[in-house]
Amino acid sequence: MRVAVVGATGEVGRTMVRVLEEQGVRPDELRLFASARSAGTSLSFCGNSCTVEELGTKVLKEGFDYLLFSAGSNVSKQYASIAAEAGSVVIDNSSAFRMTPDIPLVVPEINGDLLRGYRGIVANPNCSTIQMVLGLYEIHRRFGIKSIVVSTYQSVSGAGKNGINELESQISGHVEPKKFVRQIHLNVIPQIGAILENGFSEEEIKMVDETHKILQDDSIGIWATTVRVPVLYGHSETIWVETRKPASLDEVRKAIEASENVELTDQVISPLDGAGTDLVYVSRLRAFDDTRFLMWNVADNIRVGAATNAVRILKKHRALNARSFE
Ligand SMILES: NC(=O)c1ccc[n+]([C@@H]2O[C@H](COP(=O)([O-])OP(=O)(O)OC[C@H]3O[C@@H](n4cnc5c(N)ncnc54)[C@H](OP(=O)(O)O)[C@@H]3O)[C@@H](O)[C@H]2O)c1
Incomplete structure (x- = not known):
């Protein structure tokens, strides 16, 4: 499983990395993206040091199983559709797509079933x-x-x-x-x-x-x-x-x-x-x-209102769809 966090150096992004670890999500590959300002810094995940890379279109076109976006709505508007078109499930923390009719707005404990058979952008509600x-x-x-x-x-x-x-x-x-x-x-x-x-x-x-x-x-x-x-x-x-x-x-x-x-x-x-x-x-x-x-x-x-909800979406989506998508 390939997972990436966009906005990994922010309050929510850093917590996403921590919650992925705490919740036992173990991707084969974890990539971390932010702006040029913090490219080259590193974060720890499961005892390994992960280097933060500058976000760009090319890498998003490679496709990930899950991309957790947490870099504000302008970044989501610019990049989330590119990632979704490449086949990634994008879990977006910004307000960019929350009220878009065909995009599910998910709190897994309430409406997680919307994730069954779904691929594309999933919106994470406001904290x-x-x-x-x-x-x-x-x-x-x-x-x-x-x-x-x-x-x-x-x-x-x-x-x-x-x-x-x-x-x-x-x-x-x-x-x-x-x-x-x-x-x-x-x-x-x-x-x-x-x-x-x-x-x-x-x-x-x-x-x-x-x-x-x-x-x-x-x-x-x-x-x-x-x-x-x-x-x-x-x-x-x-x-x-x-x-x-x-x-x-x-x-x-x-x-x-x-x-x-x-x-x-x-x-x-x-x-x-x-x-x-x-x-x-x-x-x-x-x-x-x-x-x-x-x-x-x-x-x-930062946790319940953002990072933990996003990781719960990932886990729920995986649980509902892993076999059908592999
Ligand atoms: N804080 C909350 O309670 C909360 C709750 C729910 C949702 N959200 C949403 O989550 C998102 C992030 O919030 P936050 O509180 O974590 O903000 P933050 O602490 O200001 O972090 C912003 C992150 O976005 C990155 N970023 C900014 N511009 C970028 C660009 N052009 N390309 C790539 N990365 C870029 C920053 O990287 P650099 O280090 O390189 O600047 C940083 O990693 C926002 O959309 C916010 O509305 C936040």
Whole structure:
């Protein structure tokens, strides 16, 4: 099996390499690509040193079994189709193809079956969407979700290595905001992505559109407020959910407990507790009445929200198709 990571030196790309190793994916060949800036540097995979190469069209035409793209939407728009045309399955972390109708937007625990018999580009959803739908899917399956009101508390690593650098440089005294619209150190910023004509931000609309596509239900009312907070790793969300069928708090609790890769806990869970893990943590579960519930949801945005979901897509695709494609 030939696997490559595009954007391998970024926050998500480096974690993809680590998660491939942790999850027991052992390609015969692993290639790492980034821009000319970091070509020649190296990363470790299963005890071997892998040199990062500059991305180019020629190598993509060789074809890989799986190409994990994590270098931003411009790179994906320029190169992902070339790789897919060469027969590679491209798992793309950017927003470039998420809402393209024929491209599956996959959270394997929810709609992994879309990968059966599929070749081409597979889109990985936005980090804040993945952790929310993982925490809500089983409630939706059992009781139907009518509406969601969500507020996020998103870490600076969600904006990549430049986001982390900006917080760290402000902690050590350099204040001018560049990556974020306001100073992030000692602050919170209620805007992620540009503000659109309807008043919502790009990140808020991603949560709406992507949730509709993953759950295949455009009738769910979704209202999001996305906020950047001075946390390095781990996004948190307060979620208010309204079900179509009535449910007791205990039934909702059981639904969350039955969710794959989700842990329901009565402990206080902060982003520091979730960082470095592959689980979504749901806590502070409360009932308003028999259709309206509140909860706190935490996950590592780089892992659950990006790298781990991408590796889970690879493994699911492999499990569903390996024989038919070999
Ligand atoms: N961070 C998150 O929580 C998160 C979650 C979900 C999805 N994503 C998405 O994942 C992608 C990467 O995010 P990130 O946080 O890892 O960003 P990042 O830390 O800024 O890393 C960007 C990566 O892309 C590479 N790159 C940039 N321009 C390139 C080019 N022209 N050709 C080849 N490689 C290029 C960089 O290589 P150099 O080292 O050479 O600059 C680096 O490896 C983005 O599309 C982002 O929206 C991120």
